[in-house]
Amino acid sequence: MGSLIEISSTMLYTAFVIYLIATFFFGATIRQKNKPARKGISGKIGITLTIVGFLAQIVYFITRWIASGHAPVSNMFEFVTFFGMCLVFAFIIMYFIYRINILGLFALPIAMILIAYASMFPTEIAPLVPSLQSHWLYIHVTTVALGQAILAVSFVAALIYLIRQIDQTVRSKRTTWLELIIFGLFVFIGFSVISTAFNLSGYSAEFEYSFEGQTVTTDYHLPPIAGPNEGELLTGGRMEPLFDAPGWMQGVDAARKFNTLIWSVLTGLVIYGLTRLILRKRIGAAIQPFLKKAKPDLLDEISYRAVAIGFPIFTLGGLVFAAIWAQIAWDRFWGWDPKEVWALVTWFFYAAFLHLRLSRGWHGEKSAWLAAGGFAIILFNLIAVNLILAGLHSYA
């Protein structure tokens, strides 16, 4: 058993490294001075590596499934890893429809950021509570993840479109928003960097506080900037929190997650700041010249097509399968649980996107901003809903 889990984690790690290498090959396709033939070769190596990495990740998935006896989509680590894998899969599909290398240069790093993010959560195999003991667990979760991943590809194409198209000669509202999106990605990196750093140093500080009428403890692995609301530090020799997390944060261990968020943003800011210092210009402006050869109308088309393909899948997984399962497990197919509501919000949002595009002619840049907004909602549902809102989906 133990060795199977080891194989599983090794394969995940392997997949990560292969994605990284593949990214470099996709990167090589944009160098202007390359001859077209060379470009074709690096693109081919890039996509081949991506597929190999994807297969490695499938091995991770299957071995972990065998080891735990249930589909590995039942906690935050497993779900986000799977989401990253689906993103790679969605990219592969899009690649074979449109044969566009530049997509890989952005999609793979985002998938890697997700996998790195996932790995910071507890990775041990957890048993399933009764409500999760259903085939609908993986039918529902896998379809949702696939749907969201295809919608994420829409974001990737939109991001490239925005970086390519937005006028970077002067600072404007649009350049600021674009930097904000890029900064958002840096926050994820910040999270992984800071968690790894303190994990290596073995930092831990325990707090006691009252949660829903009971006294509970929580273990901080990052120094407490924000402590639990009216909590008490138990571990000696650790810094006292600078302030308490607000009382309305309701999820399990909300204060600790909030503290992690603060650390991630701060670290993200530092990395972002350093990058800006080195580049001496906006990050969007620094990337823009490399995208000169990307065709904006094709990017726009891919972004829309991804929504067209992803929307039905998301509806099926996030609303229909979710409702069927909820009916079987909780006797009602819809319960206005926060996670459910945010799936509905996501669905409304993409419905609005489609209507605006089809009937009001929101193409190109407007459509790209919307795709970014949709991805933000998906991430909000994935992360923030668990952080601040209490609910049935008590992942992590």
Added chain:
Amino acid sequence: MNKIKCECGHVNPEGTVLCEACGKPVEQNQHIDGNDKRKLLNMRYDGSARRSQTYNKSIVDKIWNFFSSVKVGVWLIVLALIASGIGTIFPQEQYIPANAVSRDPAIYYEDQYGILGQIYYQLGFHNLYSSWWYLLLIALIGISLVICSLDRFVPLYKALKRQRPRRHTQFLKRQRLFSETDHVKDDDKAKLVSGLKRKRYKIYEENGHIMAEKGRFSRWGPYVNHIGLIIILVAALLRMTPFMYLDEYVWVREGEQTVIPGTDGEYYIENKDFILETYDKNDERFQEAIEQQGMVEKNFQTNAVIYKETGEDVAGAEPELEKITEDEIRMNQPLKFDKYTLYQSGYQQNEFQNMTFKLHETGDPDEEALGSFTIDLTDPKDEYRLDNGFRVVISQYYPDYELNEGEPRSKTNYPRNPAFVFTVHPPGDEEPEMSFAGIGKNVDATGENDYKLGIQDFETRFASGLTVRVDYTLPFFIIGAAIFLLGVIQGMYWQHRRIWLHPKAEGIMMAAHTNKNWFGLKKDIEHIIEDTSVKMVDDQQEIE
């Protein structure tokens, strides 16, 4: 109605933008679809005459036009989206935790979230999803959906039915994909047609003018999916009626039998056994996780027997019961019988079944029993007579005792934390004494009592919580969702593509249109012009 006759001879309804037959722009109506300002024609509804764009006089017209605007529709969707999000800021009323200080929303929100919570409560956001305005918003989306769809579907359907292969050159030149080749040989033309056929286009021909079309049915996708949505909305309305939907909850204690609420006394359930299992902490796989998070539940189930009342319905008579089924009810494995479904929803551990008290002298260090009695907590008697002549009267019984602002009360009617106020009447004519006893509590009202009551023994058992559900609306939801999904897939995974070939002198004009996936259409065209002298179409789209 002022019909419009086109130069091609076709008579179009009032409000037509592009002739239904040949596509020639109807001059006075170009502003309707904004064609007067752009080079390319707006092909969204093939320039058909839509009611909303044609009439705007009566009040009916105005209402129709309001709801058939996609702008309005999108606004409604965005408002519903924002409202839904707001409803998750604080928990909805039904999610106030059971162990909250107070489950009264008037107190809970302010207590827990301060001033913001109070505002939230006073605005009614604690019941947002059943508030009149939220339901109104959803209803408006429904109305908008119907009107919007009718406004477009009918004219679009007619226009696509009446279209002719021969198109006006103005129409062709103002398509997004267009090319003109001056010299094309006849066998190149034949190659085009066979290429189109290979790509599974349907070919229509009129005097050498060719229209190739495929995937027209995908144009109906949005209308199909909107029908699905309407069915879902109607099902949601039906669900609010008691005929279609029953929602009851029943607690059954182990070893007990009780009538199932909502069945008009027709069915009874017996809880033969309730089982709670947790994961083995020595299980190698989960060891680490269990160490971190503590015990994890593996299963809870009720071994239930369902009985049907068969006797005459005589008031007061014992029911005559016939066993109809026996099964295990678990989470994710509900039990179905007749039209009812029973779901394992919850359980209460350690609910008290009975309690035995003993009476002793207050000063006795050994607390030697003067007498004892057992209270059946589901059916406590008013008075217990002990062998030695003492009488104990139950003056107050709190099955689920708690102190609420200094006042004792019972949180629920279930014996989860029983407490009593007893009056002890000693034999003879000694004064009766009051005392209060419960789990871990034993209070003497005056502090001068001679006798004391202590808990000697008790028995607990599980109570199983089951939801009783009848839901005749489920099939409607299922059908609605299925139609919605089919419609979306029909509209998204197929596209309506048309390619026109227009002979002109020696050469040929080629134009093409699709409702989405232009990339795919261009690939089709590249394929069919292979090995011919026909020029590839230009993409005339203006990137803004």
